[in-house]
Amino acid sequence: SQTIHQWPATLVQPVGSPLSLECTVEGTSNPNLYWYRQAAGRGLQLLFYSVGIGQISSEVPQNLSASRPQDRQFILSSKKLLLSDSGFYLCAWGQDGEQYFGPGTRLTVT
Amino acid sequence: TQLLEQSPQFLSIQEGENLTVYCNSSSVFSSLQWYRQEPGEGPVLLVTVVTGGEVKKLKRLTFQFGDARKDSSLHITAAQPGDTGLYLCAEYSDMRFGAGTRLTVKP
Numbered sequence: 001s002q003t004i005h006q007w008p009a010t011l012v013q014p015v016g017s018p019l020s021l022e023c024t025v026e027g028t029s030n031p032n033l034y035w036y037r038q039a040a041g042r043g044l045q046l047l048f049y050s051v052g053i054g055q056i057s058s059e060v061p062q063n064l065s066a067s068r069p070q071d072r073q074f075i076l077s078s079k080k081l082l083l084s085d086s087g088f089y090l091c092a093w094g095q096d097g098e099q100y101f102g103p104g105t106r107l108t109v110t
Numbered sequence: 111t112q113l114l115e116q117s118p119q120f121l122s123i124q125e126g127e128n129l130t131v132y133c134n135s136s137s138v139f140s141s142l143q144w145y146r147q148e149p150g151e152g153p154v155l156l157v158t159v160v161t162g163g164e165v166k167k168l169k170r171l172t173f174q175f176g177d178a179r180k181d182s183s184l185h186i187t188a189a190q191p192g193d194t195g196l197y198l199c200a201e202y203s204d205m206r207f208g209a210g211t212r213l214t215v216k217p
Contacts, residue, residue: 034205043116043198043209044153059205090152097141097160097202101152 002027006091006102013109019064019078021105023091026072031093033074035066038088038104050074081109114199114208122214123189130185131211133199138179140203147196147210156184158202189215 003026013019025031032051036044046059048066056066063082067075074091086109091102113136123129133142141160145153157166159175159182166173170193172185186193194215200207 036207043114043207044200045207046205049205088150092152094202098143098155098158099200099202099205100155101145104150104152106150 002093002100004091004093004100004102006089006105008105009103010106011108013081013107015083015109016080019076019081019085019107021076021089021091021107023074023076023102024072025074025093028072028093028095030071031095033068034092034094034099035074035076036090036092038090040088044090048076083109085109114201114206116197116199116208116211118211119209120212120214122216125190125215125217126188127215128185128187129189129213130183131197131213132181132183133208134181135201136180139175139182139201141201142175142179142182143200143202144173144182144184145198145200147198148194153196153198186213189213191215191217 005024034049035047037047038044048058050056050068053068064078089105092099115134117132143158144156147153157173162177162179164175170187174183196210196212198207198210
């Protein structure tokens with residue numbers, strides 16, 4: 001069966017520091033991969049999606065970037081965090097019209 | 111850009127009551143998913159509907175897709191505290207989510 005992992009689970013970072021969040025998927029090959037951000041108690045905003053290694057599409061101009069160095073690895077990064085980058089970050093994989101989410105990373109920028 | 115509107119935004123009911131929440135779109139869905147999310151966790155897929163007029167049941171949950179494929183409803187019968195959570199609808203092809211309905215079921 002397929003599983004999706006995200007780490008870390010929680011992160012507190014100062015403004016201006018770099019960020020690296022990692023997501024890996026097991027049990028499937030060539031999945032579509034997604035990064036979302038969720039404000040407190042609200043819906044999900046799509047940040048990036050990838051249909052293959054090295055292929056990244058950005059939905060929203062922002063302070064973040066994404067990379068897919070391997071088929072089942074998706075990384076969300078920032079060179080310098082802003083206060084507005086705080087939120088709940090979710091990675092998901094999709095296939096055959098459905099998406100499955102990881103457990104999320106709670107990021108607090110102080 | 112397709113807009114997904116969910117209503118109500120918040121719903122608080124007593125255990126045993128029935129409820130319905132709604133998801134409406136400004137354009138036709140290619141396919142629609144319903145998710146449930148508990149605090150601090152990722153959303154969990156409940157169902158996917160594709161065909162206009164389709165009805166799917168998952169235990170006490172009934173999902174209906176409108177004939178015109180621009181709206182959907184989720185009906186819960188005899189709600190239980192375990193049903194508490196944020197219910198999200200999503201259009202897969204657009205990868206867009208509604209803002210959700212936050213349901214609280216009180217014992």
